[in-house]
Amino acid sequence: MKKIGLLITSVIFSAISLFADESVIHVGVLNGPTCIPAAYMIENNKTVTAGEKSADLSFEKFADPQALLPKLIKKEVDIGFMPVNVAAKVYNSGNKALLLCAVTGKGNLSLITTNTEIKRFTDLKKKTVYVAGQGATPEYMFRYILDENKLSYSSDGKTADVKLDFSIPTAQIAAQMISGKIEYAVVPEPFATIAQIKSDSVKAALDLQKEYLELSGSKEIYPLSVMVVRADFAKENKELFEAFLYEYEKSVSWTIANPAEAGKLTEKAELGLAAGIVTKAIPVSNYVYIPADKAKKQIEEMLSIFLKCDKTSIGGKLPDKNFYYGQKTK
Structure with missing residues (x-):
């Protein structure tokens, strides 16, 4: 008992x-x-x-x-x-x-730089661009835009128009640019804002959202x-x-x-x-x-861009319709 x-x-x-x-x-x-x-x-x-x-x-x-x-x-x-x-x-x-x-x-990605001559993406030829996060949205969206602008890219930069560098953690990119160690970077907010607040020489030269809308014909930012x-x-x-x-x-x-x-x-x-x-x-x-x-x-x-760049980034295919929770309209 x-x-x-x-x-x-x-x-x-x-x-x-x-x-x-x-x-x-x-x-x-x-x-x-x-x-x-x-x-x-x-x-x-x-x-x-x-x-x-x-x-x-x-x-x-x-x-x-x-x-x-x-x-x-x-x-x-x-x-x-x-x-x-x-x-x-x-x-x-x-x-x-x-x-x-x-x-x-x-999307809230910007290409920030201390070079005032950068006006369009084709101006990045023969430049090294530091990208915030390998295998994430900044990389794949930037690659999509480079492809659409017919700019080749690689991590070594030896045979490409643009060299992509992923070696600096996102949180450290602003400080590296302000100190003059790097000149070009693709970053999300608030890191673009941080860099511009801390240095008048840093500018958000290129808007990746605007470029995406123009290139894709989409009416919505990704x-x-x-x-x-x-x-x-x-x-x-x-x-x-x-x-x-x-x-x-x-x-x-x-x-x-x-x-x-x-x-x-x-x-x-x-x-x-x-x-x-x-x-x-x-x-x-x-x-x-x-x-x-x-x-x-x-x-x-957006996922189609990932799929084109790297199939493994989304598991090899677009998710089926059951992936999307269908909530009631409040």
């Missing part, structure tokens, strides 16, 4: 623990620019409510998507943020564990960052999950409308960026909230 009593007690505590865990939505946010709009939620949204259901929000910070992914796969995090190609690659890996639920940031959700979590907690999406959309709108206050909240949330930098970067960072089912066309256009 004593053993049975202990077993019953264990089951009760397990049930209580399970219930408690189900009343918490675990959100993984990335340090840096991707999750600046999440700072408002971290400060103001401790819970979400859908009818008679409610759940606490628990935010955990990660240095990069590679640190976040294992937690999502192990079901220790329910919702996360990452580049669109990373989400596609996980989905295409076979288990379809993650769904894309919204585009949260569009997506840069997305929100993903564990497929089973979304299925089992549909109402609460959509309540979270609704609150995040409001957070994005607030962030865009209140850059100064958003800068302060980002610094307070310790997302790795100073308030002043965030305030200046928000107007040029292209934060958005577009439900996945409404962004499918532009996502596929």
